[in-house]
Amino acid sequence: MKINVGRSVLELVQGDITQQDTEAIVNAANRSLLGGGGVDGAIHRAAGPQLLAECRTLGGCDTGDAVLTQGYNLKARYVIHTVGPVYRGPSAATERLLKSAYQRSLEVALAKGIRSVAFPSISTGAYGYPLEKAAVVALSTVMDFVRAHPQIERVRFVLFSEKAFNAFEAALKKLAENP
Numbered sequence: 535m536k537i538n539v540g541r542s543v544l545e546l547v548q549g550d551i552t553q554q555d556t557e558a559i560v561n562a563a564n565r566s567l568l569g570g571g572g573v574d575g576a577i578h579r580a581a582g583p584q585l586l587a588e589c590r591t592l593g594g595c596d597t598g599d600a601v602l603t604q605g606y607n608l609k610a611r612y613v614i615h616t617v618g619p620v621y622r623g624p625s626a627a628t629e630r631l632l633k634s635a636y637q638r639s640l641e642v643a644l645a646k647g648i649r650s651v652a653f654p655s656i657s658t659g660a661y662g663y664p665l666e667k668a669a670v671v672a673l674s675t676v677m678d679f680v681r682a683h684p685q686i687e688r689v690r691f692v693l694f695s696e697k698a699f700n701a702f703e704a705a706l707k708k709l710a711e712n713p
C-alpha cells in the first residue's frame with residue numbers, strides 16, 4: 535500500500551528491513567545499543583561486526599531518543615537506532631515515548647539530509663506494545679512529521695508478519711479517511 539502525504543510518499547510493505555534500499559533503516563534497539571534479538575539482531579547480523587563496534591562508542595540511548603550510525607554491509611547507508619518503550623498496560627507516558635521514538639528518528643534523518651527512511655514496527659515484539667495501538671501512533675506521528683518536513687520524501691514501514699502488515703494497513707486506511 536502506498537499513499538501520498540503532503541509532498542512525501544508513505545509505503546507499507548511486508549518484508550525484512552535488512553534488505554531495504556532506503557538511505558536509512560531504523561533499528562528497534564534497547565538502551566545499551568549493544569544488540570539483542572528481533573529486528574536488532576537481524577540488523578547487526580546483516581550489517582556486520584563494525585556496527586557493534588561503532589555502537590560501543592555511543593554510550594547508549596535513552597528510551598524515546600535516536601542516534602545515527604553507518605550501515606556497513608547493509609544496502610542502507612545509515613542505521614538510525616531508536617529505543618521504544620516497554621509496554622506495561624495503557625498509559626499516556628508510554629504512548630508519548632513511542633511517538634517520540636518515531637519523531638526523534640525522523641529528526642535525526644532530517645539533520646543528516648536523509649530523504650528516505652524505513653521503519654520496523656517499534657516496541658511490538660519483545661517490548662509487547664499491542665500492534666493495533668502501536669500502528670495508529672506510528673502512522674499518525676510519521677504523517678504529521680512529513681507534512682511539516684517534505685524534505686523526507688519517502689517513509690516505508692517494513693512489517694515482518696502478515697498480522698503486522700494487516701494491522702498497519704487497517705490503521706492507515708482509517709487515518710487516510712479521517713486525517
Ligand code: AR6
Nearest residue numbers: 550551562564570571572573574576657658659660661694
Ligand atoms: N524486519 C522487519 N521487522 C522485523 C524483523 C526484520 N528483519 N525482525 C523482527 N521484526 P522487536 P521491540 C519485527 O522484538 O519490541 C530486541 O532484542 C517484529 O516482528 O525486534 O522494539 C532489542 O535489542 C516486531 O513486529 O523490537 C530490544 O531489547 C517488530 O519488528 C527489544 O528487542 C519489533 O520487534 C526491542 O523490542
